[in-house]
Amino acid sequence: MAVPSYFIAIYSSGLEPAVRSRHLIAPVSYPVKPGGLLFEVDARYRQETLEKIDSFSLPALRIGGAFTRTAAVFAALLAPGTILPYGREKGFLASFPLRHLSLQEALPPGFLDTMHSWGIRTFGELSAVPSGELVARLGQGALKLQRAAAGEDEGLPETLPEVPVFREKREFEHPIESTEALLFPLGEMVESVCRRVSGSGKAVQGIELVLNAEDGGRDRKKTETSLPSRNSRLLASLLRLELETVALSSGITSIEMEAYPARARHLQYSLLEPETLAPEEKELTIAMAEKSWPESRVGVPAVLDSHVPDPGCSVEWRETRFFREKKARGGTAGDLEGKGNRSQASISMALRRERPPRPVSLREQDIVSCAGPWKYSGGWWSGEESLQSWSREEWDVELKSGELLRIFWHFGESRWYLEGVYD
Amino acid sequence: MSNLHQAINEVRKQAVEVVSLRELGRRSESGRFVSTGLDRLDRVLDGEGLPAGSISELCGPSSSGKSSLVTRIMADITGKGGCVAYLDYFDVLSPEFLQHAGVDLENLLWIRGTREEDAVFCREGTARRAQGNISGQVAPGSSVFKRVIRQVEILIQSGNFSLVILDLAEPSSFRGYSAPAVPGGAWFRLQRAAEKSGGTLLLLSGRRLSSGAAARVLSLESRRGLWGGGKFSAPGSGPAGDLFRKKEKRALLLGMEGSVSVLKGGAGGGSILFHCHL
Numbered sequence: 070m071a072v073p074s075y076f077i078a079i080y081s082s083g084l085e086p087a088v089r090s091r092h093l094i095a096p097v098s099y100p101v102k103p104g105g106l107l108f109e110v111d112a113r114y115r116q117e118t119l120e121k122i123d124s125f126s127l128p129a130l131r132i133g134g135a136f137t138r139t140a141a142v143f144a145a146l147l148a149p150g151t152i153l154p155y156g157r158e159k160g161f162l163a164s165f166p167l168r169h170l171s172l173q174e175a176l177p178p179g180f181l182d183t184m185h186s187w188g189i190r191t192f193g194e195l196s197a198v199p200s201g202e203l204v205a206r207l208g209q210g211a212l213k214l215q216r217a218a219a220g221e222d223e224g225l226p227e228t229l230p231e232v233p234v235f236r237e238k239r240e241f242e243h244p245i246e247s248t249e250a251l252l253f254p255l256g257e258m259v260e261s262v263c264r265r266v267s268g269s270g271k272a273v274q275g276i277e278l279v280l281n282a283e284d285g286g287r288d289r290k291k292t293e294t295s296l297p298s299r300n301s302r303l304l305a306s307l308l309r310l311e312l313e314t315v316a317l318s319s320g321i322t323s324i325e326m327e328a329y330p331a332r333a334r335h336l337q338y339s340l341l342e343p344e345t346l347a348p349e350e351k352e353l354t355i356a357m358a359e360k361s362w363p364e365s366r367v368g369v370p371a372v373l374d375s376h377v378p379d380p381g382c383s384v385e386w387r388e389t390r391f392f393r394e395k396k397a398r399g400g401t402a403g404d405l406e407g408k409g410n411r412s413q414a415s416i417s418m419a420l421r422r423e424r425p426p427r428p429v430s431l432r433e434q435d436i437v438s439c440a441g442p443w444k445y446s447g448g449w450w451s452g453e454e455s456l457q458s459w460s461r462e463e464w465d466v467e468l469k470s471g472e473l474l475r476i477f478w479h480f481g482e483s484r485w486y487l488e489g490v491y492d
Numbered sequence: 493m494s495n496l497h498q499a500i501n502e503v504r505k506q507a508v509e510v511v512s513l514r515e516l517g518r519r520s521e522s523g524r525f526v527s528t529g530l531d532r533l534d535r536v537l538d539g540e541g542l543p544a545g546s547i548s549e550l551c552g553p554s555s556s557g558k559s560s561l562v563t564r565i566m567a568d569i570t571g572k573g574g575c576v577a578y579l580d581y582f583d584v585l586s587p588e589f590l591q592h593a594g595v596d597l598e599n600l601l602w603i604r605g606t607r608e609e610d611a612v613f614c615r616e617g618t619a620r621r622a623q624g625n626i627s628g629q630v631a632p633g634s635s636v637f638k639r640v641i642r643q644v645e646i647l648i649q650s651g652n653f654s655l656v657i658l659d660l661a662e663p664s665s666f667r668g669y670s671a672p673a674v675p676g677g678a679w680f681r682l683q684r685a686a687e688k689s690g691g692t693l694l695l696l697s698g699r700r701l702s703s704g705a706a707a708r709v710l711s712l713e714s715r716r717g718l719w720g721g722g723k724f725s726a727p728g729s730g731p732a733g734d735l736f737r738k739k740e741k742r743a744l745l746l747g748m749e750g751s752v753s754v755l756k757g758g759a760g761g762g763s764i765l766f767h768c769h770l
Binding site (some may be wrong): 367487 | 587770
């Protein structure tokens with residue numbers, strides 16, 4: 070005997086976890102207007118399904134269930150928390166005002182006015198009208214609306230494109246004590262997951278790794294690529310760099326891995342450009358540089374649009390053109406020969422900054438020349454005690470030793486500071 | 493033939509190759525060059541610039557113009573679309589000056605050292621000098637030393653950068669200490685990495701550091717600052733006035749004049765004058 074399907078509609082402001090894990094809730098699901106999700110489950114297991122949905126603790130959840138899709142959606146939207154038994158759809162919907170029909174169906178212009186003029190104001194009244202008479206006056210479209218008002222389904226549901234989940238898990242017979250030994254299963258897992266992602270026509274944007282320790286501890290590591298990639302070697306190398314920072318307190322009993330897919334990028338290189346380096350190469354280089362000197366700041370210099378002293382800073386390299394393009398020119402010296410203007414160029418003077426400015430004591434006899442002062446203040450509007458305020462008098466001085474300095478007199482502290490050396 | 497000679501001959505047969513440092517230097521020149529962007533300097537440097545696949549060193553005291561010259565080289569490379577990695581050990585780089593000089597900042601990877609690293613590095617060197625180690629060399633086992641070398645090695649080996657710059661020059665003489673010398677073996681290790689990958693390493697230093705590993709060594713000297721406007725007495729105000737009271741003040745610092753000489757490599761040890769402007 071065939072068991073009928075039961076439909077559960079949910080609406081929530083935080084539907085994303087349910088969307089991502091809907092295969093865990095129920096094997097079949099559909100999107101429904103407006104922005105909801107409809108699960109089709111075996112009627113015998115509706116209780117379990119409701120419990121699973123409950124486990125997601127979705128905010129502002131509106132839920133409804135019925136033996137038809139239409140009734141389930143109306144139940145969730147019009148009377149959240151309603152779980153209808155078999156055959157009660159029509160009776161449940163009968164009292165709702167007819168304007169709510171627009172929640173699921175597009176109403177033809179003037180439909181509600183016509184219904185009002187006929188004295189039809191509720192779902193129940195519409196469903197009681199003889200179908201033949203309704204079609205004769207308003208056409209086939211009205212029949213669809215009448216069925217919806219009675220809680221009956223029309224046609225097949227719209228299918229939701231599958232969001233694949235790429236997970237891998239390995240459990241070990243004996244706990245693994247060193248991160249080096251983890252690299253072998255890890256490499257194989259990355260390769261496997263890349264193959265699956267690649268098979269779905271996508272590329273990997275990031276990988277999350279969970280290390281389950283013998284003592285019950287869980288260590289999460291996540292690595293992301295600037296551009297989606299299918300290069301398993303690159304991803305394995307990035308994960309290896311992440312693992313280098315892990316201090317294992319006890320043996321690892323299992324590894325879980327989830328890859329986040331993204332649209333693969335399509336690059337069309339010019340045939341006339343020199344052979345280029347893959348962006349992945351640069352990604353790996355910079356990741357290695359960052360890991361080998363973790364306290365340092367690796368980035369692309371930027372000049373902030375500000376009048377504060379020393380407005381330069383370094384910014385995240387992933388966000389810049391440095392990474393996104395220019396691979397064509399990223400090669401070594403020979404690639405650049407013959408390009409650019411080789412005319413007699415001028416040299417701009419550079420300042421080597423002291424960060425932070427260094428207090429100095431200068432003697433008059435050491436100074437050969439000077440220029441200044443340039444009075445310079447700002448940030449006073451933030452309050453007298455604010456660290457953001459400054460008031461100074463800048464001078465350029467040349468010392469007998471030949472050093473050219475930029476110094477300033479700090480009015481707040483009444484002392485000289487070295488801002489930098491022209492070099 | 494004695495047993496010793498026999499053994500030596502045997503070793504010679506088995507040895508893959510024994511090369512002198514000079515030979516090693518010659519071999520490192522792969523025939524490609526990184527232009528300095530200055531025709532006159534390129535002419536002095538064999539006509540084409542800094543040889544790729546090798547180390548070049550630019551050394552000079554504070555205000556000798558080495559940073560300005562490097563900025564010019566960076567502007568030339570990044571302007572042509574090349575990428576430059578700058579390992580800024582003492583965190584001295586000024587992005588606004590680079591931008592003014594025409595460096596395309598988005599083609600520059602800036603690796604900034606931290607004050608803590610700087611302090612440890614320099615303390616080690618200073619302590620060694622105090623102990624009688626004149627050069628103040630850092631022990632090869634030093635973690636900071638290893639990191640610097642490892643970092644540079646990664647950048648060179650990647651082949652992603654037209655030029656890798658390692659800036660170990662002290663920001664100013666006011667610090668009272670200088671960066672300790674890195675053991676010579678490390679430079680040869682980097683030289684081999686550069687040779688293998690075809691990358692170019694430019695070392696910026698206050699005094700000569702790279703021992704024999706650099707294919708080109710340029711030494712810079714400051715001549716004078718270039719000042720503009722008339723001379724006038726500086727009235728100054730407050731404490732600033734005290735410092736400059738007896739000085740003739742100038743209207744503006746326009747730039748500086750320096751000289752660069754080729755100490756090693758190039759077309760016969762030439763020297764040129766150059767001007768930098770603000």
